[in-house]
Amino acid sequence: MGFALLLVNYRGSTGFGQDSIYSLPGNVGTQDVLDVQFAVETVLKQGCFDEQKVSISGGSHGGFLACHLIGQFPDFYKACITRNPVTNLTTMIGSTDIPDWCMVEAGLDYSPDTQLDPAAYGQMxxxxxxxxxxxxxxxxxxxxxxxxxxxxxxxGIEYYRGLKARQVPVRLLWYQGNNHSLSTIAAESDGFMNIALWIIQHCGL
Known part of the structure:
Protein backbone atom coordinates (compact mmCIF):
# COMPACT_ATOMS: atom_id res chain seq x y z
CA MET A 1 0.00 0.00 0.00
CA GLY A 2 1.20 3.52 -0.78
CA PHE A 3 0.99 6.92 0.86
CA ALA A 4 -0.38 9.93 -1.01
CA LEU A 5 -1.11 13.57 -0.28
CA LEU A 6 -4.13 14.67 -2.30
CA LEU A 7 -4.76 18.40 -2.81
CA VAL A 8 -8.19 19.15 -4.26
CA ASN A 9 -9.29 22.30 -6.09
CA TYR A 10 -13.06 22.03 -5.71
CA ARG A 11 -15.43 24.09 -7.87
CA GLY A 12 -15.31 27.61 -6.51
CA SER A 13 -11.52 27.62 -6.15
CA THR A 14 -9.54 30.22 -8.05
CA GLY A 15 -7.93 29.24 -11.33
CA PHE A 16 -10.97 27.78 -13.07
CA GLY A 17 -12.66 30.99 -14.21
CA GLN A 18 -15.37 33.23 -12.80
CA ASP A 19 -18.20 30.82 -13.55
CA SER A 20 -16.58 28.30 -11.22
CA ILE A 21 -16.14 30.91 -8.49
CA TYR A 22 -19.74 32.12 -8.82
CA SER A 23 -21.03 28.56 -8.58
CA LEU A 24 -20.08 28.19 -4.92
CA PRO A 25 -22.00 30.88 -2.97
CA GLY A 26 -25.17 29.27 -1.70
CA ASN A 27 -23.75 25.81 -2.30
CA VAL A 28 -21.05 25.59 0.38
CA GLY A 29 -21.28 22.47 2.48
CA THR A 30 -22.60 20.47 -0.47
CA GLN A 31 -20.92 21.29 -3.81
CA ASP A 32 -17.42 21.77 -2.39
CA VAL A 33 -17.80 18.81 -0.01
CA LEU A 34 -19.01 16.44 -2.72
CA ASP A 35 -16.23 17.59 -5.08
CA VAL A 36 -13.59 16.69 -2.50
CA GLN A 37 -15.20 13.37 -1.64
CA PHE A 38 -15.46 12.46 -5.32
CA ALA A 39 -11.76 13.24 -5.83
CA VAL A 40 -10.74 11.12 -2.83
CA GLU A 41 -12.87 8.15 -3.89
CA THR A 42 -11.57 8.41 -7.45
CA VAL A 43 -7.97 8.16 -6.24
CA LEU A 44 -8.80 5.22 -3.98
CA LYS A 45 -10.30 3.33 -6.92
CA GLN A 46 -6.81 3.12 -8.38
CA GLY A 47 -6.33 0.29 -5.91
CA CYS A 48 -2.92 1.12 -4.49
CA PHE A 49 -4.03 2.73 -1.22
CA ASP A 50 -5.47 1.40 2.04
CA GLU A 51 -9.06 2.65 2.30
CA GLN A 52 -8.96 2.00 6.04
CA LYS A 53 -6.21 4.59 6.61
CA VAL A 54 -7.58 7.73 4.99
CA SER A 55 -7.13 10.97 6.94
CA ILE A 56 -8.12 14.53 6.10
CA SER A 57 -6.58 17.89 6.90
CA GLY A 58 -7.54 21.46 6.10
CA GLY A 59 -7.32 25.03 7.32
CA SER A 60 -9.86 27.88 7.25
CA HIS A 61 -12.31 26.96 4.45
CA GLY A 62 -10.32 23.74 4.12
CA GLY A 63 -11.09 23.12 7.79
CA PHE A 64 -14.73 23.87 7.04
CA LEU A 65 -14.58 21.15 4.37
CA ALA A 66 -12.78 18.68 6.63
CA CYS A 67 -15.39 19.09 9.38
CA HIS A 68 -18.19 18.74 6.85
CA LEU A 69 -16.67 15.61 5.35
CA ILE A 70 -16.31 13.77 8.66
CA GLY A 71 -19.90 14.69 9.50
CA GLN A 72 -21.38 13.74 6.14
CA PHE A 73 -19.21 10.65 5.63
CA PRO A 74 -18.79 9.50 9.25
CA ASP A 75 -17.30 6.07 8.53
CA PHE A 76 -14.85 7.14 5.85
CA TYR A 77 -12.04 9.14 7.49
CA LYS A 78 -9.92 7.69 10.29
CA ALA A 79 -8.29 10.94 11.41
CA CYS A 80 -9.01 14.63 10.92
CA ILE A 81 -6.80 17.68 11.44
CA THR A 82 -8.13 21.23 11.17
CA ARG A 83 -6.29 24.55 11.37
CA ASN A 84 -8.53 27.47 12.41
CA PRO A 85 -11.62 25.85 10.86
CA VAL A 86 -14.93 27.52 10.08
CA THR A 87 -17.46 25.41 11.97
CA ASN A 88 -20.57 27.58 12.42
CA LEU A 89 -21.39 30.53 10.15
CA THR A 90 -24.12 31.74 12.52
CA THR A 91 -21.69 32.30 15.40
CA MET A 92 -18.75 33.38 13.23
CA ILE A 93 -20.54 36.34 11.63
CA GLY A 94 -20.58 38.38 14.85
CA SER A 95 -16.84 38.19 15.51
CA THR A 96 -15.01 37.76 12.18
CA ASP A 97 -13.39 40.52 10.12
CA ILE A 98 -15.19 39.12 7.03
CA PRO A 99 -18.89 38.99 8.01
CA ASP A 100 -19.77 39.45 4.33
CA TRP A 101 -18.15 36.08 3.54
CA CYS A 102 -20.39 34.29 6.05
CA MET A 103 -23.52 35.60 4.38
CA VAL A 104 -22.49 35.48 0.72
CA GLU A 105 -21.16 31.92 0.93
CA ALA A 106 -24.42 30.87 2.54
CA GLY A 107 -26.30 32.37 -0.41
CA LEU A 108 -27.47 35.58 1.28
CA ASP A 109 -27.10 39.21 0.20
CA TYR A 110 -24.84 41.36 2.37
CA SER A 111 -24.69 45.03 3.23
CA PRO A 112 -23.14 46.68 6.32
CA ASP A 113 -26.58 47.57 7.69
CA THR A 114 -28.04 44.09 7.21
CA GLN A 115 -30.37 42.96 9.98
CA LEU A 116 -30.35 39.18 10.22
CA ASP A 117 -33.59 37.36 10.88
CA PRO A 118 -34.18 33.78 12.08
CA ALA A 119 -34.48 32.52 8.52
CA ALA A 120 -31.04 33.93 7.61
CA TYR A 121 -29.47 32.39 10.71
CA GLY A 122 -31.12 29.10 9.85
CA GLN A 123 -29.74 29.21 6.32
CA MET A 124 -26.21 29.88 7.57
CA GLY A 156 -12.79 25.67 16.99
CA ILE A 157 -13.73 25.78 20.68
CA GLU A 158 -17.40 25.39 19.80
CA TYR A 159 -16.62 22.34 17.69
CA TYR A 160 -14.30 20.94 20.38
CA ARG A 161 -17.02 21.19 23.04
CA GLY A 162 -19.54 19.57 20.71
CA LEU A 163 -17.26 16.61 20.10
CA LYS A 164 -16.35 16.25 23.78
CA ALA A 165 -20.05 16.19 24.69
CA ARG A 166 -20.50 13.31 22.24
CA GLN A 167 -17.36 11.50 23.48
CA VAL A 168 -15.60 11.73 20.13
CA PRO A 169 -11.78 11.70 20.49
CA VAL A 170 -10.64 15.31 20.12
CA ARG A 171 -7.60 17.39 21.04
CA LEU A 172 -7.19 21.18 20.90
CA LEU A 173 -3.83 22.91 20.45
CA TRP A 174 -3.88 26.61 21.38
CA TYR A 175 -1.17 28.88 19.94
CA GLN A 176 -0.69 32.20 21.73
CA GLY A 177 0.61 35.10 19.66
CA ASN A 178 -0.57 33.49 16.42
CA ASN A 179 -3.18 34.67 13.97
CA HIS A 180 -4.98 32.93 11.10
CA SER A 181 -1.83 31.67 9.42
CA LEU A 182 -0.29 29.93 12.47
CA SER A 183 3.02 30.89 10.88
CA THR A 184 5.39 31.42 13.81
CA ILE A 185 8.25 28.94 13.92
CA ALA A 186 7.08 27.59 17.28
CA ALA A 187 3.49 27.06 16.08
CA GLU A 188 4.48 25.47 12.77
CA SER A 189 7.01 23.08 14.29
CA ASP A 190 4.73 22.04 17.16
CA GLY A 191 1.68 21.85 14.93
CA PHE A 192 3.17 19.69 12.21
CA MET A 193 4.76 17.34 14.74
CA ASN A 194 1.43 16.83 16.48
CA ILE A 195 -0.36 16.43 13.16
CA ALA A 196 2.00 13.62 12.21
CA LEU A 197 1.54 11.95 15.59
CA TRP A 198 -2.25 12.24 15.33
CA ILE A 199 -2.29 10.52 11.95
CA ILE A 200 0.10 7.80 13.13
CA GLN A 201 -2.00 7.19 16.25
CA HIS A 202 -5.39 6.98 14.59
CA CYS A 203 -4.47 5.45 11.24
CA GLY A 204 -2.28 2.74 12.74
CA LEU A 205 0.81 3.72 10.74
Whole structure:
Protein backbone atom coordinates (compact mmCIF):
# COMPACT_ATOMS: atom_id res chain seq x y z
CA MET A 1 0.00 0.00 0.00
CA GLY A 2 1.20 3.52 -0.78
CA PHE A 3 0.99 6.92 0.86
CA ALA A 4 -0.38 9.93 -1.01
CA LEU A 5 -1.11 13.57 -0.28
CA LEU A 6 -4.13 14.67 -2.30
CA LEU A 7 -4.76 18.40 -2.81
CA VAL A 8 -8.19 19.15 -4.26
CA ASN A 9 -9.29 22.30 -6.09
CA TYR A 10 -13.06 22.03 -5.71
CA ARG A 11 -15.43 24.09 -7.87
CA GLY A 12 -15.31 27.61 -6.51
CA SER A 13 -11.52 27.62 -6.15
CA THR A 14 -9.54 30.22 -8.05
CA GLY A 15 -7.93 29.24 -11.33
CA PHE A 16 -10.97 27.78 -13.07
CA GLY A 17 -12.66 30.99 -14.21
CA GLN A 18 -15.37 33.23 -12.80
CA ASP A 19 -18.20 30.82 -13.55
CA SER A 20 -16.58 28.30 -11.22
CA ILE A 21 -16.14 30.91 -8.49
CA TYR A 22 -19.74 32.12 -8.82
CA SER A 23 -21.03 28.56 -8.58
CA LEU A 24 -20.08 28.19 -4.92
CA PRO A 25 -22.00 30.88 -2.97
CA GLY A 26 -25.17 29.27 -1.70
CA ASN A 27 -23.75 25.81 -2.30
CA VAL A 28 -21.05 25.59 0.38
CA GLY A 29 -21.28 22.47 2.48
CA THR A 30 -22.60 20.47 -0.47
CA GLN A 31 -20.92 21.29 -3.81
CA ASP A 32 -17.42 21.77 -2.39
CA VAL A 33 -17.80 18.81 -0.01
CA LEU A 34 -19.01 16.44 -2.72
CA ASP A 35 -16.23 17.59 -5.08
CA VAL A 36 -13.59 16.69 -2.50
CA GLN A 37 -15.20 13.37 -1.64
CA PHE A 38 -15.46 12.46 -5.32
CA ALA A 39 -11.76 13.24 -5.83
CA VAL A 40 -10.74 11.12 -2.83
CA GLU A 41 -12.87 8.15 -3.89
CA THR A 42 -11.57 8.41 -7.45
CA VAL A 43 -7.97 8.16 -6.24
CA LEU A 44 -8.80 5.22 -3.98
CA LYS A 45 -10.30 3.33 -6.92
CA GLN A 46 -6.81 3.12 -8.38
CA GLY A 47 -6.33 0.29 -5.91
CA CYS A 48 -2.92 1.12 -4.49
CA PHE A 49 -4.03 2.73 -1.22
CA ASP A 50 -5.47 1.40 2.04
CA GLU A 51 -9.06 2.65 2.30
CA GLN A 52 -8.96 2.00 6.04
CA LYS A 53 -6.21 4.59 6.61
CA VAL A 54 -7.58 7.73 4.99
CA SER A 55 -7.13 10.97 6.94
CA ILE A 56 -8.12 14.53 6.10
CA SER A 57 -6.58 17.89 6.90
CA GLY A 58 -7.54 21.46 6.10
CA GLY A 59 -7.32 25.03 7.32
CA SER A 60 -9.86 27.88 7.25
CA HIS A 61 -12.31 26.96 4.45
CA GLY A 62 -10.32 23.74 4.12
CA GLY A 63 -11.09 23.12 7.79
CA PHE A 64 -14.73 23.87 7.04
CA LEU A 65 -14.58 21.15 4.37
CA ALA A 66 -12.78 18.68 6.63
CA CYS A 67 -15.39 19.09 9.38
CA HIS A 68 -18.19 18.74 6.85
CA LEU A 69 -16.67 15.61 5.35
CA ILE A 70 -16.31 13.77 8.66
CA GLY A 71 -19.90 14.69 9.50
CA GLN A 72 -21.38 13.74 6.14
CA PHE A 73 -19.21 10.65 5.63
CA PRO A 74 -18.79 9.50 9.25
CA ASP A 75 -17.30 6.07 8.53
CA PHE A 76 -14.85 7.14 5.85
CA TYR A 77 -12.04 9.14 7.49
CA LYS A 78 -9.92 7.69 10.29
CA ALA A 79 -8.29 10.94 11.41
CA CYS A 80 -9.01 14.63 10.92
CA ILE A 81 -6.80 17.68 11.44
CA THR A 82 -8.13 21.23 11.17
CA ARG A 83 -6.29 24.55 11.37
CA ASN A 84 -8.53 27.47 12.41
CA PRO A 85 -11.62 25.85 10.86
CA VAL A 86 -14.93 27.52 10.08
CA THR A 87 -17.46 25.41 11.97
CA ASN A 88 -20.57 27.58 12.42
CA LEU A 89 -21.39 30.53 10.15
CA THR A 90 -24.12 31.74 12.52
CA THR A 91 -21.69 32.30 15.40
CA MET A 92 -18.75 33.38 13.23
CA ILE A 93 -20.54 36.34 11.63
CA GLY A 94 -20.58 38.38 14.85
CA SER A 95 -16.84 38.19 15.51
CA THR A 96 -15.01 37.76 12.18
CA ASP A 97 -13.39 40.52 10.12
CA ILE A 98 -15.19 39.12 7.03
CA PRO A 99 -18.89 38.99 8.01
CA ASP A 100 -19.77 39.45 4.33
CA TRP A 101 -18.15 36.08 3.54
CA CYS A 102 -20.39 34.29 6.05
CA MET A 103 -23.52 35.60 4.38
CA VAL A 104 -22.49 35.48 0.72
CA GLU A 105 -21.16 31.92 0.93
CA ALA A 106 -24.42 30.87 2.54
CA GLY A 107 -26.30 32.37 -0.41
CA LEU A 108 -27.47 35.58 1.28
CA ASP A 109 -27.10 39.21 0.20
CA TYR A 110 -24.84 41.36 2.37
CA SER A 111 -24.69 45.03 3.23
CA PRO A 112 -23.14 46.68 6.32
CA ASP A 113 -26.58 47.57 7.69
CA THR A 114 -28.04 44.09 7.21
CA GLN A 115 -30.37 42.96 9.98
CA LEU A 116 -30.35 39.18 10.22
CA ASP A 117 -33.59 37.36 10.88
CA PRO A 118 -34.18 33.78 12.08
CA ALA A 119 -34.48 32.52 8.52
CA ALA A 120 -31.04 33.93 7.61
CA TYR A 121 -29.47 32.39 10.71
CA GLY A 122 -31.12 29.10 9.85
CA GLN A 123 -29.74 29.21 6.32
CA MET A 124 -26.21 29.88 7.57
CA UNK A 125 -26.43 27.06 10.09
CA UNK A 126 -27.72 24.73 7.39
CA UNK A 127 -24.44 25.33 5.49
CA UNK A 128 -22.24 24.79 8.55
CA UNK A 129 -20.36 21.70 9.77
CA UNK A 130 -22.06 22.02 13.16
CA UNK A 131 -25.25 20.80 11.50
CA UNK A 132 -23.66 17.35 11.14
CA UNK A 133 -21.67 17.14 14.39
CA UNK A 134 -23.96 14.49 15.87
CA UNK A 135 -22.80 12.07 13.16
CA UNK A 136 -19.04 12.59 13.63
CA UNK A 137 -17.00 9.57 14.72
CA UNK A 138 -13.55 10.56 13.40
CA UNK A 139 -10.89 11.65 15.94
CA UNK A 140 -10.24 15.38 15.45
CA UNK A 141 -7.14 17.49 16.15
CA UNK A 142 -7.84 21.23 16.25
CA UNK A 143 -5.01 23.78 15.96
CA UNK A 144 -6.11 27.33 16.79
CA UNK A 145 -4.46 30.75 16.74
CA UNK A 146 -5.35 32.87 19.76
CA UNK A 147 -5.26 36.13 17.76
CA UNK A 148 -7.10 34.94 14.65
CA UNK A 149 -9.54 37.64 13.51
CA UNK A 150 -10.47 35.92 10.25
CA UNK A 151 -11.81 32.71 11.79
CA UNK A 152 -11.96 33.47 15.51
CA UNK A 153 -10.76 30.59 17.72
CA UNK A 154 -14.21 30.34 19.29
CA UNK A 155 -15.17 28.48 16.11
CA GLY A 156 -12.79 25.67 16.99
CA ILE A 157 -13.73 25.78 20.68
CA GLU A 158 -17.40 25.39 19.80
CA TYR A 159 -16.62 22.34 17.69
CA TYR A 160 -14.30 20.94 20.38
CA ARG A 161 -17.02 21.19 23.04
CA GLY A 162 -19.54 19.57 20.71
CA LEU A 163 -17.26 16.61 20.10
CA LYS A 164 -16.35 16.25 23.78
CA ALA A 165 -20.05 16.19 24.69
CA ARG A 166 -20.50 13.31 22.24
CA GLN A 167 -17.36 11.50 23.48
CA VAL A 168 -15.60 11.73 20.13
CA PRO A 169 -11.78 11.70 20.49
CA VAL A 170 -10.64 15.31 20.12
CA ARG A 171 -7.60 17.39 21.04
CA LEU A 172 -7.19 21.18 20.90
CA LEU A 173 -3.83 22.91 20.45
CA TRP A 174 -3.88 26.61 21.38
CA TYR A 175 -1.17 28.88 19.94
CA GLN A 176 -0.69 32.20 21.73
CA GLY A 177 0.61 35.10 19.66
CA ASN A 178 -0.57 33.49 16.42
CA ASN A 179 -3.18 34.67 13.97
CA HIS A 180 -4.98 32.93 11.10
CA SER A 181 -1.83 31.67 9.42
CA LEU A 182 -0.29 29.93 12.47
CA SER A 183 3.02 30.89 10.88
CA THR A 184 5.39 31.42 13.81
CA ILE A 185 8.25 28.94 13.92
CA ALA A 186 7.08 27.59 17.28
CA ALA A 187 3.49 27.06 16.08
CA GLU A 188 4.48 25.47 12.77
CA SER A 189 7.01 23.08 14.29
CA ASP A 190 4.73 22.04 17.16
CA GLY A 191 1.68 21.85 14.93
CA PHE A 192 3.17 19.69 12.21
CA MET A 193 4.76 17.34 14.74
CA ASN A 194 1.43 16.83 16.48
CA ILE A 195 -0.36 16.43 13.16
CA ALA A 196 2.00 13.62 12.21
CA LEU A 197 1.54 11.95 15.59
CA TRP A 198 -2.25 12.24 15.33
CA ILE A 199 -2.29 10.52 11.95
CA ILE A 200 0.10 7.80 13.13
CA GLN A 201 -2.00 7.19 16.25
CA HIS A 202 -5.39 6.98 14.59
CA CYS A 203 -4.47 5.45 11.24
CA GLY A 204 -2.28 2.74 12.74
CA LEU A 205 0.81 3.72 10.74
Missing amino acids: FDKSPMKHISQVKTPVLLTLGEDDKRVPPKQ
